[in-house]
Amino acid sequence: MKAELISAGTELLLGEIVDTNAVYLSQQLAQIGVDVYYRHTVGDNLRRLVEVLRLAFDRADVVIITGGLGPTQDDITRQAIAEAAGRSLVRSPQAVDKLREFFARRGRVPTENNLCQAEAPEGAVLLDNLCGTAPGIRLEHEGTVTFALPGPPTELQPMFTTEVMPYLLEMTERRGERLYTRTLLLADIGESNTAEILSDLIADQTDPTIALYASPAQVRVRLATKDADEQAAADRLAAAEAPIRELLGEHVFGVDDDTMESVIGRLLRETRATLALAESCTGGLVASRITDVPGSSDYFLGGVVAYSNDLKQTILGVASEILSTHGAVSSQCAEAMAQGARAAFGADFAVATTGIAGPAGGTEQKPVGLVYVAVADERGVHVEEHSWPGTREQFKRRVSQMALNTLRKRILQTI
Amino acid sequence: MKAELISAGTELLLGEIVDTNAVYLSQQLAQIGVDVYYRHTVGDNLRRLVEVLRLAFDRADVVIITGGLGPTQDDITRQAIAEAAGRSLVRSPQAVDKLREFFARRGRVPTENNLCQAEAPEGAVLLDNLCGTAPGIRLEHEGTVTFALPGPPTELQPMFTTEVMPYLLEMTERRGERLYTRTLLLADIGESNTAEILSDLIADQTDPTIALYASPAQVRVRLATKDADEQAAADRLAAAEAPIRELLGEHVFGVDDDTMESVIGRLLRETRATLALAESCTGGLVASRITDVPGSSDYFLGGVVAYSNDLKQTILGVASEILSTHGAVSSQCAEAMAQGARAAFGADFAVATTGIAGPAGGTEQKPVGLVYVAVADERGVHVEEHSWPGTREQFKRRVSQMALNTLRKRILQTI
Numbered sequence: 001m002k003a004e005l006i007s008a009g010t011e012l013l014l015g016e017i018v019d020t021n022a023v024y025l026s027q028q029l030a031q032i033g034v035d036v037y038y039r040h041t042v043g044d045n046l047r048r049l050v051e052v053l054r055l056a057f058d059r060a061d062v063v064i065i066t067g068g069l070g071p072t073q074d075d076i077t078r079q080a081i082a083e084a085a086g087r088s089l090v091r092s093p094q095a096v097d098k099l100r101e102f103f104a105r106r107g108r109v110p111t112e113n114n115l116c117q118a119e120a121p122e123g124a125v126l127l128d129n130l131c132g133t134a135p136g137i138r139l140e141h142e143g144t145v146t147f148a149l150p151g152p153p154t155e156l157q158p159m160f161t162t163e164v165m166p167y168l169l170e171m172t173e174r175r176g177e178r179l180y181t182r183t184l185l186l187a188d189i190g191e192s193n194t195a196e197i198l199s200d201l202i203a204d205q206t207d208p209t210i211a212l213y214a215s216p217a218q219v220r221v222r223l224a225t226k227d228a229d230e231q232a233a234a235d236r237l238a239a240a241e242a243p244i245r246e247l248l249g250e251h252v253f254g255v256d257d258d259t260m261e262s263v264i265g266r267l268l269r270e271t272r273a274t275l276a277l278a279e280s281c282t283g284g285l286v287a288s289r290i291t292d293v294p295g296s297s298d299y300f301l302g303g304v305v306a307y308s309n310d311l312k313q314t315i316l317g318v319a320s321e322i323l324s325t326h327g328a329v330s331s332q333c334a335e336a337m338a339q340g341a342r343a344a345f346g347a348d349f350a351v352a353t354t355g356i357a358g359p360a361g362g363t364e365q366k367p368v369g370l371v372y373v374a375v376a377d378e379r380g381v382h383v384e385e386h387s388w389p390g391t392r393e394q395f396k397r398r399v400s401q402m403a404l405n406t407l408r409k410r411i412l413q414t415i
Numbered sequence: 416m417k418a419e420l421i422s423a424g425t426e427l428l429l430g431e432i433v434d435t436n437a438v439y440l441s442q443q444l445a446q447i448g449v450d451v452y453y454r455h456t457v458g459d460n461l462r463r464l465v466e467v468l469r470l471a472f473d474r475a476d477v478v479i480i481t482g483g484l485g486p487t488q489d490d491i492t493r494q495a496i497a498e499a500a501g502r503s504l505v506r507s508p509q510a511v512d513k514l515r516e517f518f519a520r521r522g523r524v525p526t527e528n529n530l531c532q533a534e535a536p537e538g539a540v541l542l543d544n545l546c547g548t549a550p551g552i553r554l555e556h557e558g559t560v561t562f563a564l565p566g567p568p569t570e571l572q573p574m575f576t577t578e579v580m581p582y583l584l585e586m587t588e589r590r591g592e593r594l595y596t597r598t599l600l601l602a603d604i605g606e607s608n609t610a611e612i613l614s615d616l617i618a619d620q621t622d623p624t625i626a627l628y629a630s631p632a633q634v635r636v637r638l639a640t641k642d643a644d645e646q647a648a649a650d651r652l653a654a655a656e657a658p659i660r661e662l663l664g665e666h667v668f669g670v671d672d673d674t675m676e677s678v679i680g681r682l683l684r685e686t687r688a689t690l691a692l693a694e695s696c697t698g699g700l701v702a703s704r705i706t707d708v709p710g711s712s713d714y715f716l717g718g719v720v721a722y723s724n725d726l727k728q729t730i731l732g733v734a735s736e737i738l739s740t741h742g743a744v745s746s747q748c749a750e751a752m753a754q755g756a757r758a759a760f761g762a763d764f765a766v767a768t769t770g771i772a773g774p775a776g777g778t779e780q781k782p783v784g785l786v787y788v789a790v791a792d793e794r795g796v797h798v799e800e801h802s803w804p805g806t807r808e809q810f811k812r813r814v815s816q817m818a819l820n821t822l823r824k825r826i827l828q829t830i
């Protein structure tokens with residue numbers, strides 16, 4: 001089943017607001033296996049909106065258009081659908097009554113502009129809006145069903161749930177096309193390496209399909225299959241997941257909606273262990289990610305952002321000889337910082353980062369991008385050295401991900 | 416000048432990631448007066464991508480396509496542009512060399528897949544990618560200039576800045592359509608309050624135009640004017656800026672590309688003052704923002720993320736009576752944390768945050784969203800109390816902004 005999404009609104013084209021509706025609708029449709037082939041954003045311009053709608057009527061089984069149902073002159077969606085479908089606009093007496101009631105409950109009287117919201121192309125069905133004044137529209141036209149939904153997410157989402165989703169589920173079920181997915185999250189490996197390791201599986205893929213996605217410091221492997229039967233789909237996904245996990249081993253750190261910080265949180269909770277941090281080059285980002293997880297105060301004791309050498313000595317107890325002999329960016333310093341944090345905070349695990357985030361501060365021997373990460377626990381300290389040139393923010397992001405992944409692997413060894 | 420944006424990637428149509436590139440590009444183009452008429456999102460499907468590109472070639476002066484330049488089989492942007500423009504793909508020896516160098520610096524060898532990234536339609540110019548392997552593409556074809564940029568924002572944004580923006584600025588300048596803007600950044604005031612304060616100016620606006628934009632924890636006032644002469648535009652903007660600054664007073668914390676953290680950095684540098692942090696509810700976010708600024712090690716000594724009460728006592732020296740009598744979320748504790756951090760780190764200024772981020776942990780007396788922020792300096796401690804219910808991440812973002820703004824105002828008093 002092919003769908004096409006259209007977002008109407010000049011404010012979107014100016015980048016003034018993020019089109020969260022498009023993301024929401026894409027996710028909802030993906031979940032039930034409706035394929036979105038195109039998504040368009042068009043300004044408040046009748047000619048251009050009609051043009052995009054006509055193309056969509058030609059190509060798609062389902063068209064969802066969002067925005068442009070308000071009471072002002074900029075709101076041209078009703079008119080555009082009517083024109084694209086070659087139908088006239090008619091005013092619904094029931095919808096007029098509902099609008100009058102809506103305003104009366106607020107002690108107001110609707111203007112003529114407001115009453116335009118009760119209009120729809122001939123033959124369309126008006127969809128109730130429980131959270132605002134603009135009714136939605138459903139129009140079946142030459143084999144395509146078009147839904148027009150209001151732009152505010154607080155109105156769109158309830159209307160989608162009650163009026164659109166049940167209709168689409170019936171359509172997909174009639175066609176046996178419901179989609180199920182499973183996503184594996186990878187750390188410490190790039191997209192091309194992953195593609196090479198999985199090349200045979202990717203080349204031979206049929207059902208489930210296998211796709212790779214790369215985002216900063218993280219690669220995702222997504223398996224997808226369509227079935228009318230949920231259990232059959234789950235079995236097929238599990239069978240496809242096993243050989244991928246075998247090939248990728250401990251690179252797989254989580255699935256679906258997991259994040260590295262939520263996985264760490266789960267592991268610390270399971271092992272009843274606590275965590276402390278000593279950050280230099282990540283400047284608090286590791287702590288901020290750990291504390292993004294609700295309930296993290298149960299296992300996270302705290303952290304030190306030790307930018308100055310003084311602090312590394314006073315709070316973390318790094319020996320001045322280490323700083324004078326090896327410097328702050330050294331495996332010795334990372335090790336001492338991790339041990340110092342573990343002792344100072346009385347934590348089971350402590351993670352330390354020290355490196356050169358740049359853009360300044362690099363030398364020939366210690367270039368921008370050089371970083372040491374240490375994890376201390378009761379067994380001692382594990383230190384890793386890496387080099388990641390890039391922007392300051394990329395560097396912080398990558399180091400934080402690598403530090404947390406190193407911690408993850410150390411915790412797993414204790415289980 | 417008419418532009419059309421195309422985002423390539425099935426993951427976008429599945430709603431797995433938000434298309435921040437489209438927003439970024441829309442904003443950048445709006446800033447220089449280039450009108451975006453359409454924005455499209457297409458999956459990793461050659462036929463559909465070619466179809467959209469052909470339409471765009473017909474209608475637009477500038478086409479920017481993002482994504483699909485990676486090394487895997489899904490990455491079809493190079494091929495799609497070549498096909499839409501009726502040109503063949505050729506491999507650039509220089510780009511191959513650059514790819515080999517990029518990999519060599521990381522101690523790796525590029526695969527054949529990677530080397531495909533050195534291909535572009537005949538007659539195209541390859542654009543350097545300083546932060547990744549995929550070069551961008553610029554192609555002039557039948558009066559339309561097309562740019563293909565890599566999907567990861569960390570690669571796209573630097574490439575846009577160095578390779579696309581200067582080219583577009585020259586185009587707009589040639590056409591006398593150059594847009595000049597001035598943006599004022601506001602803190603501690605909402606969009607509707609700002610609109611009310613500026614209502615007369617907004618109602619009477621002609622040239623420069625005045626527009627308000629709200630983003631989390633920040634409102635922007637944007638003045639814009641078009642002119643062939645830069646000085647004339649600058650004079651007009653300055654004349655419009657003065658009365659707005661008068662009305663908004665110290666709510667204006669910066670202009671244009673400033674961030675709260677870069678403004679703080681400038682103030683600390685100017686006053687040769689140092690900073691320390693004691694964070695509880697912001698969990699390291701304030702430190703991470705401060706350290707996002709290059710060179711922040713010059714004034715930022717460090718911080719403590721003190722999630723546990725123990726840490727508040729041992730490292731920050733918060734008296735146990737304060738914790739037992741008033742609790743960790745109290746003005747007394749915030750005050751003691753700020754003073755403790757200032758003393759422990761030997762800093763001129765210290766900022767402390769303590770509050771209830773939620774979703775759990777709230778009580779009737781101290782509900783989720785309650786927060787205390789303290790700034791200590793040689794004059795003593797200034798404490799503020801606020802209440803901001805919302806999601807955990809909204810809360811952290813708002814509190815960090817407010818804490819930094821409070822610090823900004825305290826530093827300004829010393830100048």
